Amino acid sequence: MPPTLVLIRHAQAIHNVDRANHFFPDPSLTDLGRQQSAELREHLKAHLPADREMQLIVVSPMRRAxxxxxxxxxxxxxxxxxxxxxxxWQENYPKPCDTGSPAPELAAEFPGIDFSGLDPVYPDKTSPAGAAYRYEKGAILARGQSALADLYKRTEDVILVVSHSGFMRTAVAGQWFHNADYRIFDFVDREGKGEDEPYKLVEWALTRGKGGMGRSNEVVVEFGEGLP
Structure with a gap:
């Protein structure tokens, strides 16, 4: 049986406060973002299903995630x-705020996390080498399917993913995510389906609507909506 996914959006970062801050490269969390993260921590400890095992965390390499x-x-x-x-699981856009930092820089800043397995092209998303991460509908949808395909094949019971609103909304879940909010999904059964059949998710009733923290927009989004 494929794992259950807990999809989490990062908490408030500097660029979320003011669009003028979009020029900040790979921005950090604000003080409110750190508070939101702490609130999310206590909520998840109390509300994640006690009969399930949380066995893996996948995280976007971007600083705020x-x-x-x-x-x-x-x-x-x-x-x-x-x-x-x-x-x-990085964000879609090529703006400075949505472009990550090199792996050696991240490893120095977060020594408790192993970045050695990170795609060596990261954080490039504009050159031919970084084509898989380009801000283009086809590339972003393919990236979402690739990410889901890998998780589908894993043997963990529950996998938590910390990512970004734009990517999860347009290429993974078709749902909005507020800062530091989360949604829980199972994979749609693929029995009898061909290899070219897209991977799809179905949300748990526990988080359906406004998300687990009750902060997210309820509007369902068509995959690829708004992407060039």
Whole structure:
């Protein structure tokens, strides 16, 4: 049986406060973002299903996602749950605020996380080498399918993913995510389906609507909506 996914959006970062801050490269969390992460931590500890095992954390390598992960999920990390940075879960856009930092820089800043397995092309998303991460509908949808395909094949019971609103909304879940909010999904059964059949998710009733924290927009989004 494929794993259940807990999809989490990072908490508030500097660029979320003012569009003028979009020129900040790979921005950090604000003080409110750190508070939101701490609130999310306590909520998840109380509300994640007690009869399920949280066995893996996948995180976007972008600074705000890693910071959210280390605050909100420290209790799982301290218990031995591994953290795997994955470039496929980064944000869509090529703006400075949505472009990550080089792996050596991240490794120095977050020594408790192993970035050695990160796609060596990261954070490039504009050159031919970074074509898989381009801000183009086809590339983003393919990236979403690639990320889901890998998780579908894993054997963990529950996998938590810390990522970004734009990517999860347009290429993974078709749902909005407020800062530091989350949604829980199972994979749609693929029995009898061909290899070219897209991977799809169905949301748990527990988070359906406004998300687990009750902060998210309820509007369902068509995959690829708004992408060039």
């Amino acid at each position: 890693v910071q959210t992960c280390l605050i909100a999920l420290d209790w799982l990390i301290d218990s031995g749950v591994p953290v795997v940075p994955d470039a496929r």
